[in-house]
Each structure stands twice: as C-alpha cells, then as structure tokens.
Amino acid sequence: MKKLWTIAWKELYVRFTDRNLMLIMIATPLALSTIMGLAFGGLGGGSSPVTRIPVLVVNHDAGSEFGVNYGDIFLSILVPGTDGAAAAGELPACSLDGGTKTGTESDQFSLQELTAAQAFGAEQAEALVREGSIPAPAADPGSAAYVDSAARSAVERGLYAAAIIIPEDFSRQLSFSPASPDTGRTQVTVYADPGRPISAGIIGSIARGITNQIATGNIAIAATLGELQASLGGPAMGQAAANIDFASAFACAFDPGSSTISIDRQMVRRAQQENRAALVLVVVGSAQAMFFAMFTAQFGVLNMHWERRGWTLQRMLISPTPRSIIMGGKLVGVFISVVSQLVVLLLALTLVGSLLQGRFILIWGDQPLLILIAILAASLAVSGFGMLLAGLVKSPEQASVFTSALNIGLAALGGSFGFTLPKAISQLSMVYWGRTTFEMLAVGNSDIWVNVLVLVLQGAVMYAIGLLLFNRRFENV
Amino acid sequence: METMVEIKDLTKTFKRPDGTPIQAVKGISLDIYKGEIFSLLGPNGAGKTTTISMISGLIEPTAGDAKIGGYSIREQPIKAKQLMGVIPQEVALYPQLTARQNLEFFGKMYGLWGKELNRRVDEVLELIGLTDRQKDRVQTYSGGMKRRVNIGVGLLHRPALVYMDEPTVGIDPQSRRRILDTVLQLRDEYGMTVLYTTHLMEEAQELSDRVGIIDHGDIIALGTQGELIQQVGEQDRLILNVGRQPVSAELLKELQDHIEGVTHAMYDPPGSGENSHSDRGLITVTATRGRRALPEILHRIAEAGLEVQSVEVREPDLEAVFLNLTGRALRD
Ligand SMILES: Nc1ncnc2c1ncn2[C@@H]1O[C@H](COP(=O)(O)OP(=O)(O)OP(=O)(O)O)[C@@H](O)[C@H]1O
Ligand SMILES: [Mg+2]
DSSP states (O other), X not given: OHHHHHHHHHHHHHHHTOHHHHIIIXXXXXXXXXXXXXXXXXXXXXXXXSOSEEEEEEEOOOOOTTSOOHHXXXXXXXXXXXXXXXXXXXXXXXXXXXXXXXXXXXXXXXXXXXXXXXXXXXXXXXXXXXXXXXXXXXXXXXXXXXXXXXXXXXXXXXXXXXXXXXXXXXXXXXXXXXXXXXXXXXXXXXXXXXXXXXXXXXXXHHHHHHHHHHHHHHHHXXXXXXXXXXXXXXXXXXXXXXXXXXXXXXXXXXXXXXXXXXHHHHHHHHHHHHHHHHXXXXXXXXXXXXXXXXXXXXXXXXXXXXXXXXXXXXXXXXXXXXXXXXXXXXXXXXXXXXXXXXXXXXXXXXXXXXXXXXXXXXXXXXXXXXXXXXXXXXXXXXXXXXXXXXXXXXXXXXXXXXXHHHHHHHHHHTTTTSOOOOHHHHTTSHHHHHXXXXXXXHTTOOOOHHHHHHHHHHHHHHHHHHHHHHHHHTXXX | OOEEEEEEEEEEEEEOTTXXXXXXXXXXXXXXXXXXXXXXXXXXXXXXXXXXXXXXXSSOOSEEEXXXXXXXXXXXXXXXXXXXXXXXXXXXXXTTSBHHHHHHHHHHHTTOOHHHHHHXXXXXXXXXXXXXXXXXXXXXXXXXXXXXXXXXXXHTTOOSEEEEESTTTTOOHHHHHHHHHHHHHHHHTTOOEEEEEESOHHHHHHHOSEEEEEETTEEEEEEEHHHHHHHHOSEEEEEEEXXXXXXXXXXXXXXXXXXXXXXXXXXXXXXXXXXXXXXOOEEEEEEETHHHHHHHHHHHHHHTTOOOOEEEEEOOXXXXXXXXXXXXXXXX
C-alpha cells in the first residue's frame, strides 16, 4: 500500500510541477469561463447565455367570485399580448418588452429576454398530439388533465424547458374575502426539464416570484380594502376590488422604472442580479471544467503509454512490486489529479463570481458535501473514459490523433459550447451529466442522485473495460 | 562454483502485427556463477534484451524458466526480483525529476524507506559521481550523466545480481571508460554477479570471466574467453585497407578458395555498418597461420588491380570466434 501511494504521489508531483500542464488544466478553463462571465454576465450589456427559455403556461384559473382572474394576469405577465381578462388585451406602457428600460438599467434581465413563454391550452395540446410531437394523453381531450399531461410530455420530450400549471382555484384562493381575511393556499405546479436545471431554476423562481407578488399584492390590497371598508362600510368593496387594474399593477412590478409595488420589485430585481454573473459562470464553468477534466484524465492515463515507451513502466515492473499496485497507484494518481483540478476550478470560479459580484457568493450552491460527491462522481467518469481510451489505442500518438476530436465532440454534445442539442442526444455525453449535476446544485436543487449514479456507472464500466484491454494489450509490456 | 542464475530452455515467441510468429529466443540454457561477470555477446536483434526481459520477470517466457538464487522467476517473481538490479538498455528515468528524486522513487519500489533509503541514495550518488548535481532535473543532464543515473538506480538496493543491457550504447569514450570501470568495481569490490550484454567484442573481452555468444535467439558458443578462442584454433585475421577502390565478388572468392590456409574472406565497403570510416574499404581474410599466407594474398589483390594501403594482422579473438561460427562479422 505504501508503494501504491508512492506511485500516486509521484504522479501528482510530476503533474503539478509541470507549468504548461497547469496552464492547460487550470488556467485555460478558468480564463475562458471568466471571459464569458464578463462578456455575458458581469459588466452590463450583452445577452445572457440563458435567454428565451421556452416555457409553457397552462392557465386553468376559473376566476374569483369578484370576476378577477389572477391566472390571466399571471399569463399576461409572461406572455405579452394574451387576453388578460382584466387588462382586456393591452398591457400598460411599463410592460415587459424592454421598451422602457434606460441605459443605467441595461444590466437587468427583462422577463422578455429571459423567457419565450407560450400560452398552452386544449387547442395547442391537441395540435402537438396531431403532429406527433408528443404521445396522446390518456385523459379526455379538452379536459384539464389532458392539457396538463400534454404539457408534461412536451417538457419531457425536451420541447420546452418548463411548464407552469396554474390551478383552477388560483384566483379563488388568493382573493381577499371579507369573510376570511387571510388569503388561502393554492399550488402552482412547475414541470421542469432536469436536463436544463438553470432554465428550470429560473422558471421556478419566476413562477414563485409572480405568485408571491400576486399574493403580497393582494395582502396590500386587502389592507387597503380593509381601510375602505372601515371608512365607507357597505358592500361596495367587492366592486372596488374588481375595478383595480391588476394587470398593469403586477406587470409593472417587474419594471425597474415602476414604483407601483416597490418592495416586490426590489426582491425580484435583486434575485436576478445576484444570479446573473454567477449563472453564467456556473453554466460556462461547469461545462469547461468537465471538458478540461477529460483532458487531464486522458493525459494521465495515456501517460502509461509514454512510461512504457520511456521504460520507466518496465523499471517499476521489474522491481519487486505487483503489477496491480503499479496500475492502482497510477490510476489513483490520475483520479486525485482530476479531483484536485475540479476543486481548484470550482473554488477559483467562486472567487471570480464573488469579485464580479463585489461580495462573497457561493455560486455552486451551499451544499459542500453534495458538491464533493458530484466532483468525485465526475472525476470517476472522466478517468474511466481515459482508461478506456488508453486500453483502445496502441500508442500515445494514435491517442493524440483522436482524443481531442473525441473530447470536443463529447463536450459539444454535452452542451459545453453554448448550444444545446435534444436531450436524448446530450445524454450520451458524460459532459452533460457532469455539467447538469453542478448546475442543479448551483440553483439549490439537491436531487442529483440520478446524475451521480449515471456518472459512477459510466466511470466504473469504462474503467473495467479499459483495464482489461490495456492489460491484454501489454501482457508483454 | 555456486550458481546465481540458472536458465533452462528459455523460449520467447512474439507475434508480429500481421500474426506471424517470430522466435526471438529459441530455448536457451545456461548458468551464471556467483561473483562472475558473464557477457552475452551478439549482434543487433540477437535476442539479448528479450532474454534479460524474461529473466527479470518483465515478460512471460513462452516456455522454460529461470531460477534466480534458487527462486523461479515464474513461480516466485517477487522473491527473485528482490535479488536483482536491472539496468535497462534505455535510460529509464523521469526527466522532470532530479537525480535524487529518481533514486528515491525507485528505491521505494525496492522497499527502501526513511534513513536507510537516504543512506543508499547518498552512496549511489557517490559511486556514480553525481553528488554535486543531485538536485538538478535529469532532463538537464548530458547523455553520459543520464546513463550513470540509470545505472545507479539499478544498484540502490545492493543486489547480489546485476543485469546490464548494453549500458554504453551511444555515449562518449570517457563516460564509457567510467562505466566499464564501475562494472569491474561491482565484481571486485562488492562481490556482485553481473550479466552484461553487448554487441561490442572489445567490451566482452575486457570485462568477462565467461562469454555466451548469442545469434538469432540461440547460444552458439559458451565458455571462458580462452576456451572460445581455442575453438577457432590458430586462425589469424588479416585486415587490408583498400580505400575507396571497388572490390569484386570474384576476388573474394578467389582469395577464399585458392590460397592455402584461408578459410574466409569478406569485404566491408567504406561507411558500412560499424566501419564508420568513409574512406576505408576493408577486406577481412581469416587464415590459419595468416602471416605465411599474406604475400600470396597481397599478390592476388595486386593482380586484380587494387592497391593495398595498409595491413593489420590480428591474433584470434571473440570477433574471430563469431566470424568462424556464423560467417558474418559481429558488427553486421
Ligand atoms: N515486443 C516484441 N514484439 C515483436 N517482436 C519483438 C519484440 N521484442 C523484440 N522483438 C524481436 O525479437 C528479436 C530480438 O530482439 P531483442 O531486442 O531481444 O534483440 P537485442 O539482442 O537486444 O538487440 P539490440 O542489440 O538491438 O538491442 C528482434 O528480431 C526483435 O525484432
Ligand atoms: Mg537489446
């Protein structure tokens, strides 16, 4: 065992004292992520890499007894131009098309930039089924269950990043009623594509934000109405509530220039600002980290070919050291190299994110144990891949011919280069699984176990096959 | 005489990429005695490295076995390996590490740790004369210095037996001299047993107590130098330099067939093989009592219209043994 650690340590020492290698392993991905972070997230201007998230909004809201339909308002905030019952088509001037934004506020997201929302009803559901994009739901066509199920399938198929389902009792529960001054509980459901955790996270927080604003808006209104009631008395208040222009009130809540409901607006703005640079760093950084980790792992394992060429491998083999210890030491060394690389990269990106933000933030989320598990799983997967390659190639030259191409291909598949492919294709790449694990943790989603399992299984299988091939090929060293 | 290495019917058959077999070592058997320098002498591709690889446990023999100090390399490889130090033909070092780091790393592979390791490393650095350069990375060393470190690594654990595979290839005469002296020192001062491979007759001649001549995977002669040379009898070698003049095959045949005492005649054109002199064409004639045949040889060459520029007469040596056995020069 002492010998195994000696070999692993030598591996690490040689790796981490090589300045060129450090440049490739750490500095390059860090610089790339930072540049992209600056370009897209940090110093204003530019567009976010996460823009126009395709999202469906299903509105089942039946309205309240006062004729107010918060569901329609919700919908019209996300999908401008929808017939909000209260707004009767036209949104106020402070709507979300970005037109009222001024130069100083250009570093803000507008919902318009961020999402490409679409109202989704029975008609759209049937259209999707007709064109064969989704399977026909089991429920009756036209029923709420049918539409919900269709929306869910559309997300599962990767057609949309998320679907927001507004329930039938949404307005009823939120409406202030003199009989029960507390607003009720209601549930907005968000179906999200776990393959696009950032988008899903954004949609989730948008849905939560809008719902909160409607709810808090109602509390404010309730207070006002309470005063009205006290001063006026009588049943006029129901009528009064119905006359308030909710659409413009809530729409303006998202406009920086508006001061209608200032507290809520502040909240939403701050949340998005906070996320902006960090989000870019997370999206770009996790993909880059996976991409460069593959190189580190391959470089490390393929190094066995070079050691064979340079006879240092033979020199170890003729010492009284079992072959399994030698291979084990090398592989442990490679694994620790990759883990260290990922740890350093994640820490450095946290630092960059904090600098861009002007204060310390944990861009990878606040679950260190899960982050560590994600790092270990990702390292296992990429080193397994390295081992497989080392077993497949005859010589290091042969390897260098196609590993770069292979890595770039896998990274592109996995979404490292800014464009996303259909999920079913992306999932072939371990970069996808690694990247999405880190993104999930970054947005506070701790349900990473499927990803971890996939990474660990991929790693283990590739390790086994690679070792078998390698040993068979080099029986005679 | 106590036996250190006992090689029995050792065979290695490789597969070429196209699947055809190539017999690199063809069932050789020999013993190496404790405390001797044994040379394995043979031309390129004779099977020297393959033999060493098998008896050091690096590659599995196709057939046969070797016992090192009584331990079978196939059955008890770890015990056997502990007894031997191997100095590979290639410089097998980590260029990014210093000489000391290299020595320490491989020392640990031989189970040396702590103070003991430090002492041995210091000793070896002293022996190879690199104490003052120990903190420099090996990649900054000259070829000769790398070779010395390469040797040092094999001696760290004070093995009773050392394999040296062509340790002097491609280095300057001064470093070669140093290495040959070290080999003799290992036997004389440390009582080590040395298996030394080379394709240079002079080295085998200077170093060895006994010699095995290997060719095409076979041991074709084995014994002390005296015994081997006796096999050739009174054969002298006459080496005639004819410069850049062309030499015909008819002339060689005439020399070989029509002069009494001549057993063999061959020609090395300028710049061929080990004959690196670009302006020296050499006719080598092997003859019993060569001095007596010389006038006749010179006469025939003159008749062929060639002018002999210089003549050298060599007493029987290992080169002659090889020539006698194979009809080829070692340097081919
Ligand atoms: N791994 C291998 N696969 C196939 N053939 C091999 C392999 N190793 C050696 N050979 C062949 O076996 C023969 C003996 O090679 P070996 O290296 O033992 O010769 P050598 O005596 O050490 O020569 P040199 O003086 O050039 O080092 C050669 O023909 C060589 O091509
Ligand atoms: Mg050799």
